[in-house]
Amino acid sequence: MANTELLIGVDLGGTNMRVGAVTEDGKVFHRLKLPTNVELGLQEVVEKLIKTIRQVIQEAVSNGDRIIGIGIGSPGIIDIKSGIIVSSPNFPQWKQVPLKQIIEERISIPTFLDNDANAFALGEKWLGAGKDVQSLVCLTLGTGVGGGIILGGHLWHGVNGMAAEIGHMTVVPDGLPCNCGNSGCLEMYASASSIVRRIVIALQAGESSAVTDYVNNDLTKITSDLVYHFALKGDSLAGKIMHETSIYLGIGIANLINLLNPEMILIGGGLTNAWDLIYPDMIQEVHKRAFEVPAKRVKIVRASLNDNAGIIGAAGIAHLNLKKLSKYIPS
Amino acid sequence: MANTELLIGVDLGGTNMRVGAVTEDGKVFHRLKLPTNVELGLQEVVEKLIKTIRQVIQEAVSNGDRIIGIGIGSPGIIDIKSGIIVSSPNFPQWKQVPLKQIIEERISIPTFLDNDANAFALGEKWLGAGKDVQSLVCLTLGTGVGGGIILGGHLWHGVNGMAAEIGHMTVVPDGLPCNCGNSGCLEMYASASSIVRRIVIALQAGESSAVTDYVNNDLTKITSDLVYHFALKGDSLAGKIMHETSIYLGIGIANLINLLNPEMILIGGGLTNAWDLIYPDMIQEVHKRAFEVPAKRVKIVRASLNDNAGIIGAAGIAHLNLKKLSKYIPS
Numbered sequence: 001m002a003n004t005e006l007l008i009g010v011d012l013g014g015t016n017m018r019v020g021a022v023t024e025d026g027k028v029f030h031r032l033k034l035p036t037n038v039e040l041g042l043q044e045v046v047e048k049l050i051k052t053i054r055q056v057i058q059e060a061v062s063n064g065d066r067i068i069g070i071g072i073g074s075p076g077i078i079d080i081k082s083g084i085i086v087s088s089p090n091f092p093q094w095k096q097v098p099l100k101q102i103i104e105e106r107i108s109i110p111t112f113l114d115n116d117a118n119a120f121a122l123g124e125k126w127l128g129a130g131k132d133v134q135s136l137v138c139l140t141l142g143t144g145v146g147g148g149i150i151l152g153g154h155l156w157h158g159v160n161g162m163a164a165e166i167g168h169m170t171v172v173p174d175g176l177p178c179n180c181g182n183s184g185c186l187e188m189y190a191s192a193s194s195i196v197r198r199i200v201i202a203l204q205a206g207e208s209s210a211v212t213d214y215v216n217n218d219l220t221k222i223t224s225d226l227v228y229h230f231a232l233k234g235d236s237l238a239g240k241i242m243h244e245t246s247i248y249l250g251i252g253i254a255n256l257i258n259l260l261n262p263e264m265i266l267i268g269g270g271l272t273n274a275w276d277l278i279y280p281d282m283i284q285e286v287h288k289r290a291f292e293v294p295a296k297r298v299k300i301v302r303a304s305l306n307d308n309a310g311i312i313g314a315a316g317i318a319h320l321n322l323k324k325l326s327k328y329i330p331s
Numbered sequence: 332m333a334n335t336e337l338l339i340g341v342d343l344g345g346t347n348m349r350v351g352a353v354t355e356d357g358k359v360f361h362r363l364k365l366p367t368n369v370e371l372g373l374q375e376v377v378e379k380l381i382k383t384i385r386q387v388i389q390e391a392v393s394n395g396d397r398i399i400g401i402g403i404g405s406p407g408i409i410d411i412k413s414g415i416i417v418s419s420p421n422f423p424q425w426k427q428v429p430l431k432q433i434i435e436e437r438i439s440i441p442t443f444l445d446n447d448a449n450a451f452a453l454g455e456k457w458l459g460a461g462k463d464v465q466s467l468v469c470l471t472l473g474t475g476v477g478g479g480i481i482l483g484g485h486l487w488h489g490v491n492g493m494a495a496e497i498g499h500m501t502v503v504p505d506g507l508p509c510n511c512g513n514s515g516c517l518e519m520y521a522s523a524s525s526i527v528r529r530i531v532i533a534l535q536a537g538e539s540s541a542v543t544d545y546v547n548n549d550l551t552k553i554t555s556d557l558v559y560h561f562a563l564k565g566d567s568l569a570g571k572i573m574h575e576t577s578i579y580l581g582i583g584i585a586n587l588i589n590l591l592n593p594e595m596i597l598i599g600g601g602l603t604n605a606w607d608l609i610y611p612d613m614i615q616e617v618h619k620r621a622f623e624v625p626a627k628r629v630k631i632v633r634a635s636l637n638d639n640a641g642i643i644g645a646a647g648i649a650h651l652n653l654k655k656l657s658k659y660i661p662s
Binding site for chain 1: 408417466478480482483485487488489490491492493494495496497499500501502503504511512513578579582585586587589590591592593594619620621622624625628629
């Protein structure tokens with residue numbers, strides 16, 4: 001491969017940053033993955049990001065290829081027109097960060113920014129489980145619950161570019177307080193971190209689980225994967241938490257079906273490791289609550305691009321913007 | 332007016348049917364309004380509908396005008412491609428009624444069918460409060476809670492034509508059972524009929540209200556307007572029911588804002604008579620729950636076409652289909 005036009009895709013996650021060079025038909029090269037280390041602060045994270053992007057660019061250029069654009073998928077509220085991270089629950093210290101401008105000043109390649117969940121949706125539509133599907137709603141169940149809505153083949157950004165905040169749909173009116181200021185958000189019941197939070201609350205309230213012994217009473221060591229594995233082993237509290245997760249995820253999905261009647265609901269993120277445990281209760285709740293015809297019609301599937309979804313989707317943001325293949329902000 | 336192309340708009344409501352002839356710029360002529368009398372059964376309602384449509388057509392034709400199409404907005408689940416009323420909570424006996432075919436066989440004018448709330452949204456976008464707005468979510472708070480979603484200027488029908496069932500978004504997971512089979516639907520808390528239902532449940536459970544004396548202990552005589560008026564007078568139970576209505580409406584609207592980030596939320600239907608009472612609590616709840624930027628951006632307004640909204644919207648269905656002005660089913 002040489003003399004090929006490549007796009008840099010940057011998946012700036014709360015836990016890891018992933019950078020790769022992507023061909024126009026979606027092949028990923030020179031992939032790097034580093035911990036984000038949010039605790040180091042904005043400046044350090046941005047420097048690490050720039051260094052990583054430059055490293056990928058150098059590898060591509062030394063192969064004889066050309067980089068035509070950079071796409072970044074970032075968690076949080078993104079002003080997509082000006083390329084600013086307005087705020088992000090996963091980067092609490094970051095406010096109004098003009099990331100597009102910073103990258104373009106330092107790297108001199110056209111850079112485009114969007115919400116990471118929109119990027120994820122775009123990637124899965126481009127090359128993943130959502131290929132050939134025109135209307136799909138994507139959810140990412142990770143540190144938070146992200147969403148991307150594709151209708152009639154186009155990402156629906158909303159009038160401020162802030163649509164698809166599916167994680168902040170209220171599913172329990174008097175539920176757990178969320179970082180966004182609301183209470184009872186889907187994110188408080190269907191994210192990986194919410195599983196940890198809810199089991200810790202239960203343990204601190206005196207309920208018991210074998211997880212406690214496993215982490216030697218250090219509740220900060222509990223992970224959602226641990227809760228999942230103890231649920232599989234029959235631990236009652238872990239099972240209850242996972243069941244609750246499935247039910248509220250089902251409620252959220254039923255709402256999406258009744259509201260948008262999409263062809264597909266596509267689910268990614270770390271919590272899909274527990275897919276086999278979550279799916280049966282979730283799907284039962286969906287059919288209990290959603291209208292029959294749209295509930296039967298919709299395919300509810302796992303994301304297929306896995307680790308590369310974020311990079312491909314982020315590259316897709318740059319691709320769409322550079323090629324004007326789509327009216328990118330259809331409001 | 333003579334030699335003008337007119338569209339017949341039919342607003343087939345659970346309580347009244349309204350028929351009128353509409354010009355391409357939205358003026359309504361020869362308007363008729365009759366009680367639907369659902370209790371008489373499908374056959375009688377359809378005969379009355381045909382008779383009413385014919386009456387309007389005759390008046391138009393005797394004026395020298397031509398009828399080029401008929402649009403019908405009907406409550407319930409509509410198969411818009413084949414023009415069938417699949418089912419309707421407001422017409423519980425009606426299943427798979429091929430209304431398009433029936434009307435075309437009897438009247439020989441191209442006929443198009445859509446959900447009444449979609450028609451309402453179309454009408455308000457065409458000539459009402461949603462004029463010049465490209466993304467708006469419409470709610471009708473009447474016998475049920477209907478919805479219409481217009482994104483980027485187009486009605487979003489979903490893959491089965493069943494999108495925008497906003498009334499069947501779950502807002503209370505363990506809430507009141509709904510006719511649709513779900514429980515805790517927005518319709519159970521924000522429709523006019525739900526207000527009556529909830530106050531009757533409270534009265535039967537031993538709570539008291541001055542409404543009871545007013546209807547001489549005949550609880551079947553309670554209407555949502557009565558509850559509203561007693562709430563205004565300071566009746567505690569009536570006030571509580573109206574407050575609850577505002578809160579759940581606010582939760583539903585906050586969800587729509589976080590999901591779709593629209594320019595406008597437009598609210599119509601009988602319950603908007605109580606707008607001044609509902610609005611303050613509703614808007615407070617919206618700002619408590621929705622993201623700040625999209626919540627500040629969205630205009631939350633009352634419908635403006637009032638009684639004519641349904642007729643104009645229904646005519647708009649025929650207009651869009653006949654003129655192919657828009658890709659009517661954008662899935």
